[in-house]
Amino acid sequence: MAQSLSGNIENMIGWTKVPLGQVNDLVVNGKSYDLPLATTEGTLVASVNRGCKATRLSGGVRVLVEEVGATRGPVFKVKNISEGRKLIEWAQSNFSQLKQAAAKTGEHIRLIDFKPAMAGKQVWLRFRFNTGEAMGMNMVTIATQKIVEVIDEKLKVKCVALSGNFCVDKKPSWLNLIEGRGKKVWAEALIKRIVVKEVLKTTPEKIIEVVRDKHWLGSIMSGSIGGNGHFANIVAALFLATGQDMAHVVDGSLGVTTAELENKDLYFSVYLPALMVGTVGGGTRLPSQQKALKMLGNPTAVELAGIIGGAVLVGELSLTAALSSGDLAKAHERLGRPR
Amino acid sequence: MAQSLSGNIENMIGWTKVPLGQVNDLVVNGKSYDLPLATTEGTLVASVNRGCKATRLSGGVRVLVEEVGATRGPVFKVKNISEGRKLIEWAQSNFSQLKQAAAKTGEHIRLIDFKPAMAGKQVWLRFRFNTGEAMGMNMVTIATQKIVEVIDEKLKVKCVALSGNFCVDKKPSWLNLIEGRGKKVWAEALIKRIVVKEVLKTTPEKIIEVVRDKHWLGSIMSGSIGGNGHFANIVAALFLATGQDMAHVVDGSLGVTTAELENKDLYFSVYLPALMVGTVGGGTRLPSQQKALKMLGNPTAVELAGIIGGAVLVGELSLTAALSSGDLAKAHERLGRPR
C-alpha cells in the first residue's frame, strides 16, 4: 500500500476519513459546478449551499484569476552591504542564466522574475515561477536549489537557507497579501434585493453593516491580516476534498471581502491573493481526491482557483447574512450538534 | 449514513481519504507517544520522525500548556462613545449576570472574563470561556448569543454581529498571538551536540543561524505574524488525523521558534499561542479520528495540546536542520515525488 503512495507519505498505517458533502450548482462565469466539501463542521455545507442559491438566482458569480506563480525566497549571507548590492545586481544582469538553471530541473517550470531584500549581511531573493498545472512547491524548491548553486559557483555567496521566509510559504504574511502568490482571485456577484430577503433572510443594508463593523473594523482592531469573515472554512473544505496541501490554508485563506449597494441590490465581492493550488501532483493523485476533481470537470489549476474563489464568495455571503440576521447561533444549534 | 453524521456535515456523498503516517516515540514530559499524521506532503512524516529521534536521544521534549479558553468577540452598535463606555462598565459591574446566562447554555461552559474595545459607535467585547474537553466554538457561539440577549434586554444595545472579528476565529491576527486563544503551548528540548551531528547531520551553530536569518529576520522582512519555519505542516497533519477543525490551522499555526547554544548543545523551543483543540465533539467523534486519539492514549484536551506542541518542536527542528545542511531539496527530490 505504502508503495503506491510514495511521494505523499512515509510509514503509512491507514487512512483518515473525513465526510464529504456536496453543494449543487455554483455558477461561476456562466458555468455550473457541483462542489465537493470535506469538513466536520456542521452547517458549513448547508451554508455554502444557501449562498450558492442566492447567487445562482442572481446570475451567478463572476471571477477573475491572475497567475502570480509559486515563490521561494532563499536567504544569502554576504560580507557587507556593498557585496549584497552586487549580488542583487548580478542576479538582475544574469537573469537568463538563472532562468536556464531553473528550466533544466523540469519541463513544467519557468522562472519569471525575483524580488530582492537586504538587511545587514542578509540578502533575500524571492524567485517567482510558473509551475503549470501543479501547485509546484516541490518543483520550485528543486529549481531554487539549482539557482543557489549557480550563485554559489559564480559569486561565492553562501546560501544560509533555501527558504528564507521571504517566500512566504504556509505562514501568514503581508508580503503575500500585497504581492500575491500562486493564483490571485477576485470574485463578485450582484444579489437582487428580493433574493437577499427571501433566500438569505436579511437585507443588503444589514449585510453591508456586518462587512463594515466586523470584516473591516473588527479586523483592524484585532491586528488581522486582511478583512474577511471565514474564508478559511471554505478554503479548507475544498483544499481537503481536492487534495491540496492543507498547510496552505494559512496563505490561501488570506483576503478581503467588500459589500455595497448597487441600486437597491447587494454587490458582494471577495479577493484572495494567495491561492496555492494545483490539479496534478501531491494529494491530487489520490483516489477520493481524483473523484472530487472529476466532479468539478477536471479543471485546470486556474479554473480550480476560480471555482474556489466563487465558493468562498457564496460561503462568505451566507455567513455574513446569518450574522446580520442574528441566525448564526440558531444554525449552529440545529446543524452543529449531533441529533 | 448522513444520519449518523449529523452535527458534522450536510448533504453527505462520501468520504475524503487522506493517508495516515506514523511517527514513533515522541517523548513529551517523560511520556512516549506514537503520532498519527495525516498528510499528502511526502517527507513530512520522515522529517518529524527524525526530529523525534533527535530529541528522544537527548531526554525528550518538555512542554508547558496554559488554558486560555475559546473566545467570541461580538460587535455592538452604540449611540455614542459615552454610551459605549457605559456598556463596557455595565458588563464589568454585572459580570456575574453574564456568567450565569452563559452557564445556562451548557454544563461544560464557563465564562472567564472579557476584553473590551471601542471605535466610534462600535464596541467589541471579547468573551473568554472555559469549554472543558471540547474545542468549544459551537458552545461559545451559543453562550455568547445568550449574553448578547441579556445585554439587549437590559441596555437596549443592539448586537451587529455575534462574531465581530475581535474573537479572532480562523483569521491570522496579532490579537491572538498577544493574548492567546484556546491553549497556549511552550515546548523546549536540549539536543546534544553529538546528536545534532549524527542524527540531524548539521551543527547547533548552523541551526541557530537559520533560526536567526529565516525564522526571525525573514519573517520581519516579509511582514509575517510570528516567526517560525513550518508550524502549519505539523499542526495540519495532527489536526486532520485527530478530527480538529481544519480552518483552525490558521490560528493554530501561529508562533515563534527560538534556538541558542547551551554549553555546546542546542537549546531549541517553540511557542504556539492559539491552539484551538478538543478531544470531544466535532470531528473527534468520527471513526478514524477516534482511532488516532486512541493511539495517543485518549488524551485530555490539555494533554493533546502538549503533544501537538512537542510534535511541532521536533518537526520544526528537523526542517531547520535540513535547511541548515542544504538537504531540503534533496529530501524533497527523494520523498516528495512518486517513485
Place this chain on the structure above:
Amino acid sequence: MAQSLSGNIENMIGWTKVPLGQVNDLVVNGKSYDLPLATTEGTLVASVNRGCKATRLSGGVRVLVEEVGATRGPVFKVKNISEGRKLIEWAQSNFSQLKQAAAKTGEHIRLIDFKPAMAGKQVWLRFRFNTGEAMGMNMVTIATQKIVEVIDEKLKVKCVALSGNFCVDKKPSWLNLIEGRGKKVWAEALIKRIVVKEVLKTTPEKIIEVVRDKHWLGSIMSGSIGGNGHFANIVAALFLATGQDMAHVVDGSLGVTTAELENKDLYFSVYLPALMVGTVGGGTRLPSQQKALKMLGNPTAVELAGIIGGAVLVGELSLTAALSSGDLAKAHERLGRPR
C-alpha cells in the same frame, strides 16, 4: 545657556525655530480652546481651522480619555520555560513588593500591573505605571530598573535589557493599538448636513466613502496599523508646540477613524490608543512650549490628551472632506508653495 537646559540637551549650540500657527475656538466637551500648531506644512493650520469651524457650528467635539499609563517591558533570560513560568507567577504573587520598589523611586509614580509574555528562554514583563502629569518615560525607566534589581536579588534572574520592545516605545506596534499606552482618547462629532455642505464643500456620503475606501480598505490593502487619514500631521504639530517628545509621534499617531450617517447628518469619530503626553517635565519646561500650554489654559495631562483628540478629529475631518471633494491638490497648490 546649556546649563539651564540640563535634562533636555547636551552640547547645545542654538535653537531650531519652527513657525507656530493658531487655530481658534476648538470646542471640546463644551470648552473652547485656541490651538498652537507648530508645523512647516502649508495648509495644515488652515485645514484644521476649517474642521474646527465645522464642528463648532455643530455643537463641538465630545471626548473621552482613559488613563492607561506609561509602560516598560524589560526582557529577562531564564534557564528554561518552567523557570520562566515561575518568574511570572512570582511577580504575580509578590506584586506588592514590586509596587513598593517602584514607589521608592519617586512620589509621582505608581505601578499598576504587568502583562507577561514568554518565548523559549525569554520572558517579557510589561509594567504599567501611573505617572501623574508627566509623560513619564524617564520615571518609568528608573522605576523599572529598581523592579529588575528586586527580581535579580530574589530570583537570580538576569535582565537582558531594561526595555525589551514589549513596552512598546516609539515603534509602531499592534500591542499598543490593542492594549493602549499613555492615554487612550476617543473623540466624536455630529456635523450637520448643511455645515458639511457650506463649510466643508462636500456631502456626508462622500466623506463616508473616503473613510471606507481609503482609511479602512486602503489601510488593509497596504498592511497598515490602524486606519486613518493623517493623524500624524496634527499630533506632530501639537506635540512640537507643547514640548512633547517628537519620537512619540510614532505611537501617538496610531488610530482609527469612523464615519456614518446619523439621520442625514455626519457622525465622525477618531480613536487614538497611545498618546504619550505630559504637562510637566521634558520639553514642556521650555519657554515657547510653556507659552503654548498657557494658551491652552495650562491643562492637565488628561485634558491635554482630550484636546489633542479633538484637534485630530477636526483635522481628519477637514482632510477627508478635501479628498472627497477633489480639493486636496488645489489646496496644496495654493497654500503649500511660497507665493
Place this chain on the structure above:
Amino acid sequence: MAQSLSGNIENMIGWTKVPLGQVNDLVVNGKSYDLPLATTEGTLVASVNRGCKATRLSGGVRVLVEEVGATRGPVFKVKNISEGRKLIEWAQSNFSQLKQAAAKTGEHIRLIDFKPAMAGKQVWLRFRFNTGEAMGMNMVTIATQKIVEVIDEKLKVKCVALSGNFCVDKKPSWLNLIEGRGKKVWAEALIKRIVVKEVLKTTPEKIIEVVRDKHWLGSIMSGSIGGNGHFANIVAALFLATGQDMAHVVDGSLGVTTAELENKDLYFSVYLPALMVGTVGGGTRLPSQQKALKMLGNPTAVELAGIIGGAVLVGELSLTAALSSGDLAKAHERLGRPR
C-alpha cells in the same frame, strides 16, 4: 512675518523653539559630518555622540542609499472587477501618456512606474515619482491630480480619493517596509572589540544578545513593524533640525537593526526603508533649518539620507550598548533630569 512664510504656515503667531545639540565627526563613507540634533530628550545627544566616537575609532560608517521615490496611491471606483482590470491594463499600456501628464506639472518631477491593487470595485494605483532634491509630496500630489484627470477623461473612471492609503504617507505600513519609499538606506560598521569595551563599556556578545532578544524577538512578540531599538529618536531630531516634515517620522523611523560577530569584533547594521527627505522646499527654507543643512555641507537629498542612516546607526549602537551593560537608567538619571 507670515508673508515670508507662505507655503509653510497660516495664521502665524510666533515660533516654537527647540534646543539644538551638536554631535561631532560622524564619519560616513569616509567623510566627516557634524550633526545638528534638535531634541528635548536629555541623553540623546550624548548617546549619539558616544556611538559616533565608537564607529569613528573603527573606520566610520559605510552607507548605501537607493532612490525609491515619493509615492501617491489614489483609489478609484470601478463598475466591476472586469472594468478594474481594464483600468490597470490601460494604465500599463498608456503609461507614457500618464508620464507626460505628470511631467507637465513641474520640471523636477518624473513618474517612474506604478503598482496596482484591487478589492471589489476599488482599484488603487500607487504612482512612484522621482522628485529631485525635494521630499516632494506636494509635487506628487499635484502630479497625481493630473494623472487622475487623464484617467477620468479617457476612461470615465472616478477617483474616490487622491490619496487612497496605498501611498502610504505618514502611517506605519508593511507596504512601505517591503517596497520602500523616498530613500532606502542601509548603514553598517565594524566596531573593534577593544572599542566596544572602552567606549561602549560592554562586549559585542552582550550587544548581539540585546539585538536578538529585544529588537527582533521583542518586536515579534509585540506585533511591531520592523525590528529596532529607537530609530525614531534620531530620525526625529535630525528631521526637526533640518526642516523635514515631522509627521514623516512615522514612516522614516521604520526599519531593522542587525548585529553579529565578525572575527571577534562587532558587525552592526541598520536598514531604513522609507526616508522621505529633501534639501529644498518645505521647512528646509527656514533660517535655522538652512543653518543646520549648511552645517552638514549643504548635502543633496541622497547624501542627507545617507547621513541620517549613519546617525541612526551610531545612535542605535549606543542605546543598544547602554541596555546591554545595564546603564540605561543611570544615564537617564544623570542626563534626563534637570540638575
